[in-house]
Amino acid sequence: MSRKDWKAENYYSKDFDWDQLREQVESDPYLQFHFLPFSSENVEAHQDDVVAWDEFHARHSTGKFFKERRYLFKEFPELASCKDNSKVLEVGCGNGSTALPILCGREGIILYACDCSSTAIERAKEIVIPAQIVPSRSIVHDSQSLNSSDEINALNPFCSDETKHCIGGVDFVTLIFTLSALPLNRMPKAITQCFSVLKPGGLLLFRDYGLYDMTMIRFEPEQRIGFREYLRSDGTRSYFFCLDTIRSLTTAAGFIELELEYCCVKSVNRRNGKIMKRVWVHGKFQKPT
Numbered sequence: 001m002s003r004k005d006w007k008a009e010n011y012y013s014k015d016f017d018w019d020q021l022r023e024q025v026e027s028d029p030y031l032q033f034h035f036l037p038f039s040s041e042n043v044e045a046h047q048d049d050v051v052a053w054d055e056f057h058a059r060h061s062t063g064k065f066f067k068e069r070r071y072l073f074k075e076f077p078e079l080a081s082c083k084d085n086s087k088v089l090e091v092g093c094g095n096g097s098t099a100l101p102i103l104c105g106r107e108g109i110i111l112y113a114c115d116c117s118s119t120a121i122e123r124a125k126e127i128v129i130p131a132q133i134v135p136s137r138s139i140v141h142d143s144q145s146l147n148s149s150d151e152i153n154a155l156n157p158f159c160s161d162e163t164k165h166c167i168g169g170v171d172f173v174t175l176i177f178t179l180s181a182l183p184l185n186r187m188p189k190a191i192t193q194c195f196s197v198l199k200p201g202g203l204l205l206f207r208d209y210g211l212y213d214m215t216m217i218r219f220e221p222e223q224r225i226g227f228r229e230y231l232r233s234d235g236t237r238s239y240f241f242c243l244d245t246i247r248s249l250t251t252a253a254g255f256i257e258l259e260l261e262y263c264c265v266k267s268v269n270r271r272n273g274k275i276m277k278r279v280w281v282h283g284k285f286q287k288p289t
């Protein structure tokens with residue numbers, strides 16, 4: 001895809017009422033196991049998560065697993081209207097599903113990306129670099145991970161070694177379907193890292209799985225590894241957010257909340273015609289000036 005071919009998608013986010021879905025799900029006797037409290041927290045080694053994601057990216061080697069997120073400019077119009085040379089850090093870039101539409105949709109943006117998986121970084125390079133109009137403005141890849149031992153070098157804008165690409169801070173951090181991949185107990189630190197890499201006044205653009213999303217309801221009891229936390233069969237994990245969880249995490253890190261809501265989208269399964277109710281959390285948060 002080149003910048004010329006790129007077209008934003010129409011996007012609707014209010015197809016149904018989230019409270020009605022909540023009532024429906026919470027009153028279903030077959031779904032009660034999802035709401036049981038979890039007494040002991042499952043603290044798995046961080047390395048396991050990284051290995052699981054790396055294997056995931058190696059298996060999906062065509063790099064087409066995640067759909068390009070063409071709705072990004074509708075959800076986050078600041079990306080389109082920002083100044084030339086604005087800096088974006090895409091955290092957990094995967095194969096570039098978010099990085100590519102940003103680069104193709106807005107000339108003059110400088111985009112950095114990181115991921116815990118070195119395989120993902122390689123895929124992103126293969127996909128993103130050939131699509132760019134201005135190679136010198138290209139993605140800078142750091143095979144770094146949120147919460148890793150070298151987290152400060154990865155995300156601190158003032159670090160002084162070779163990973164200093166974000167010196168001075170970035171204007172935007174995009175955290176798109178990445179936070180849910182972390183264990184809940186590591187999320188506060190991850191959000192703090194996002195805060196520290198932003199310039200004063202910079203924005204955290206957030207989107208992730210929302211509570212009672214269809215994919216949460218489909219998990220089996222044995223896949224539950226914590227309250228609202230699940231482990232997929234491939235070893236990657238997924239958390240489902242309510243608005244209050246995101247509000248607490250971002251407020252504790254020092255962010256000002258600008259937007260926070262559920263996006264409720266109905267889509268139809270092409271194979272069986274069934275309606276799928278998708279729930280995502282959309283958020284926009286600012287670092288104080």
Ligand SMILES: C[S@@+](CC[C@H](N)C(=O)[O-])C[C@H]1O[C@@H](n2cnc3c(N)ncnc32)[C@H](O)[C@@H]1O
Binds near residue numbers: 178
């Ligand atoms: C669902 S994918 C989202 C990819 C991309 N942001 C997008 O919009 O499609 C989640 C990504 O987060 C990465 N990830 C998981 N844990 C991470 C961590 N601790 N630090 C950085 N990236 C991580 C995974 O390798 C994966 O590429």
